[in-house]
Amino acid sequence: MxxxxxxxxxxxxxxxxxxxxxxxxxxxxxxxxxxxxxSREIAKLIISNEEDxxxxxxxxxxxxxxxxxxxxxxxxxxxKVGDISRRENDKWDPEKGKKDALSFLNLTPSISLxxxxxxxxxxxxxxxxxDALLKSLEEPAPYAYIIMTTSRPYSLKTTIYSRxxxxxxxxxxxxxxxxxxxxxxxxxxxSLDFPSYYSPLMILNSIEDSNERxxxxxxxxxxxxxxxxxxxxxxxxxxxxxxxxxIEKLNFIIEMLxxxxxxxxxxxxxxxxxxxxxxxxxxxxxxSNIINDINDLKFNFYKVKSINESHIFNYxxxxxxxxxx
Numbered sequence: 001m002x003x004x005x006x007x008x009x010x011x012x013x014x015x016x017x018x019x020x021x022x023x024x025x026x027x028x029x030x031x032x033x034x035x036x037x038x039s040r041e042i043a044k045l046i047i048s049n050e051e052d053x054x055x056x057x058x059x060x061x062x063x064x065x066x067x068x069x070x071x072x073x074x075x076x077x078x079x080k081v082g083d084i085s086r087r088e089n090d091k092w093d094p095e096k097g098k099k100d101a102l103s104f105l106n107l108t109p110s111i112s113l114x115x116x117x118x119x120x121x122x123x124x125x126x127x128x129x130x131d132a133l134l135k136s137l138e139e140p141a142p143y144a145y146i147i148m149t150t151s152r153p154y155s156l157k158t159t160i161y162s163r164x165x166x167x168x169x170x171x172x173x174x175x176x177x178x179x180x181x182x183x184x185x186x187x188x189x190x191s192l193d194f195p196s197y198y199s200p201l202m203i204l205n206s207i208e209d210s211n212e213r214x215x216x217x218x219x220x221x222x223x224x225x226x227x228x229x230x231x232x233x234x235x236x237x238x239x240x241x242x243x244x245x246x247i248e249k250l251n252f253i254i255e256m257l258x259x260x261x262x263x264x265x266x267x268x269x270x271x272x273x274x275x276x277x278x279x280x281x282x283x284x285x286x287x288s289n290i291i292n293d294i295n296d297l298k299f300n301f302y303k304v305k306s307i308n309e310s311h312i313f314n315y316x317x318x319x320x321x322x323x324x325x
Contacts, residue, residue, distance in 0.1 A: 007180065008172040008200070009038045016042060018049055022165040023140040026122070026156075027149045029169030032202035035149040036120060038169065043116040046145050047071055059112060069110040073118045074101065079125040084132040102136055105144045114143045122148040123155035130157050137163040171199050192272065195255040214242060218252050219273050225317070226280065226324050236313045246309050247301060250294050253316065261287045281325045290319055 003013050025042065027035045040063070047070060048059045062068035074083055086100035101117050109115050119125075125133070136146065137160065148164070150156070172180070177191040177200050186207060194203050194215055206212050218239075225235035239249055260277055261284060263270050270278045294316065301307050 003037070003041045006034050006037060006200075008176060009034045009041075009169070012038060012167055012169060013041055013045075016045060018045065021046070021145070023144060024137050024146045024164040025148070026161070026164045026166045027147065027169060028153050028166055029151070030171050030197065030199050031151050032199035032205070033169050033171055034199075034201055035151075035169060038167075039118055039120075039147045039149050043071060043118050043145075043147055046114050046116050047112045049113060068112075070112040070115045071118070072099070072101065072104040072116070073120075075120040077121065077124060079119060079122060079129050081126060081128040081132050084129045102132065105136055105141065105146075109143050114145060115141075117144070117146045118148075119146070120149045121151070123150040123152040125156065127157075130160060134159060134163075171197070177203065195252065196259075197251065197255065211243065214244070215252065215255075216273055218242065219256065222256055223276055226277075226321070232314070232317050232321065235317060236310065239313055240309070246307070246312070247298055250298055250312075253320075254291055254294050257287050257291050257320075261291075282323050286323045290316070290323065293319075 003010050025039075027039045027042075029035050044060055044063055047063060047068065059068065063071050066073065076083065082100065084100060085102045101119070105115060105117055107115075133146075134157070136144070140146070146164075153168070154161075174191045180200055181187065181189055181191070181203070184204075186204075189203070189207055189212060191198070191203060193212065194206065198206075203212075206214065221230070221235055221238040224230045225232070230238075242249060242252075244252075259270070259274055260280070260282070262268070263274075263278070264282070265284060297307070297312060
């Protein structure tokens with residue numbers, strides 16, 4: 001699909017000025033907002049910046065099949081120093097072979113006027129890889145451009161940010177998402193049936209994978225737990241049965257607590273799937289502290305990733321249950 005199929009991305013794309021484009025761009029935004037789509041379209045724009053417009057289709061065709069000699073893409077869970085600058089004794093990479101980012105950038109363009117290095121998930125880049133990349137950011141070749149995507153702001157060294165322009169992509173509003181769903185023939189679904197932090201592509205993936213009821217099922221189980229219709233063991237089992245990783249389950253709990261906290265602070269009645277929660281009483285400070293505790297757990301998980309999931313939920317559920325009356 002073209003960029004105009006994603007109206008919330010198109011406005012950022014239309015703001016790109018090739019005549020004044022920096023050689024390093026960071027596309028930052030929440031998971032599923034379309035950073036990969038936008039960054040590839042920007043890459044196409046840079047690669048196709050030719051006097052002969054008739055060659056643009058050739059450039060696009062080669063990029064779509066990942067065979068363009070002047071376009072290099074890295075999409076890994078962890079970006080290591082060997083991905084940026086490979087040494088003779090580094091192991092053979094089954095995907096990239098002996099290729100690396102800096103070697104690619106140091107070669108002059110083959111068939112385009114420019115070269116583009118596109119790296120996804122750079123918040124997973126190791127410190128040694130960031131140090132290696134800095135060398136290229138300090139003195140970029142006039143034809144070399146680097147585009148990076150990240151889902152966690154300020155996750156890179158400040159020296160990298162100081163050498164890049166950052167595009168912060170915001171999640172569109174519920175109205176915009178619902179309009180987009182309608183245009184795709186999915187008018188039976190609403191963004192309000194998903195967590196508020198769910199981006200359009202996350203919602204679309206949930207619908208396509210028949211997981212559109214995952215959050216609703218969680219809310220229903222949460223209600224049953226607070227009203228003593230299921231016990232803590234049964235509620236934790238329902239959490240374990242969700243086809244989600246630990247961080248996403250914790251995000252569900254935070255989302256639920258934030259909805260209840262916001263309703264009480266702003267004195268706004270709860271509607272829809274949250275209506276039954278309007279009968280509960282709780283301390284705003286207590287719920288705020290629980291949310292902070294969960295965020296601390298998430299931070300520790302990113303650092304350790306060996307936290308016992310059952311222990312976490314037993315602790316949290318006891319704390320949550322005692323907070324509601």
